[in-house]
Amino acid sequence: MAALVLPTRPAPSSMTPRPISSRNEQRPASQGPVNRYMRPGTRWAWDITLAPQSYVASLEWDDLLSESDTVIMKIYQPGLDTGAPGSPLIDGANQIGRTLNLKGLTPGYVFRKGQWISFPVLGQLFAYKVRTLTTVAGDGQVALPLLTLLRLPPANNAVVDVAQPRAEGFATVDPQSLEVGTDRLVRLRFTLEERE
Template sequence: MVALILPTSPAPSSMTPRPISSRNEQRPASSGPVNRYMQPGTRWAWDIELPPMTYVRSLEWDDLLSEADTVVMKIHQPGLDIGSPGSPLIDGANQIGRTLNLKGLTPAYAFRKGQWISFPVLGQLFAYKVRTATVVESDGTVALPLLTLLRLPPANNAVVDVAEPKAEGFATVDTSSLQVSVDRFVRLRFTLEERE
């Protein structure tokens, strides 16, 4: 399987993330509390709409039609000034849970709540959201709280993309959006869903 890199332009006119939860939820048959138990496996999907483009330009996005390969796309965070995060790396192997230890960051770099990061595990990119605002220590390390549990433990020293996080997954195209309208423009809509 090959990961196909999608164009970075045009930027989406909308990119709506939604978690695909793996939590275990217990609801009593009668009255009583609902309980939720987190477990690894929650992944993300993005519903994406691109601005109108000419048919010729839309051909650059034909990788979305691949049936067997995943696609990689930049996660757009409009208006978010990423700043200078440094050269972040995973700090320690076999990490699990909702906290990710990183090193190589710019001291005092401030992660925002909801900011995206991504990193590879076994050759596949995984995307996560930061759970709470967190500031990097003076030695460039941080224990970064994540919104969801780590799905697989990353390798020590794996590169973490903070400046331009990316999503990898299978694409499902809204086939009605492939229509070339009377104004000769294509209005492409698709869903990108992480595969694990």
């Protein structure tokens, strides 16, 4: 299975992320507290709408119709300047939990709450959101709190995409969006869902 890289133009007119939770929720049969237990496995899906484009231009997006391959797309963060994070790498193998140790960052770099990062695990990109505002230490290291648990432990020294994070997953195209309108434009809508 290959990962197909989608075009970066046109940028989406909307890209709405939503978590697909793996948490365990316990609700009592009678009155009592509801409990939620976090488990590894929560992944992300993005509902994406592209700006109207000509039929010919829309053909560049035909990789979305692949039945077996995953696609890779830039995660757009409008208005967020990711700055100069340095050359971030995973700092240590076998990491689990909601904290990711990184090295090789620009000292003093600030991760914003809700900022996206991505990195490969076993040849597949995984995307995560930062849980709280966090500043990199003077040695370029940081213990970065994540919104969700790590799904699989990343390899030591794996490259982390901070400046331009990307998502990888299967695409599902809204079949009605493939219609060419009377104005001869295609309004493409699809969902990209991480596969693990």
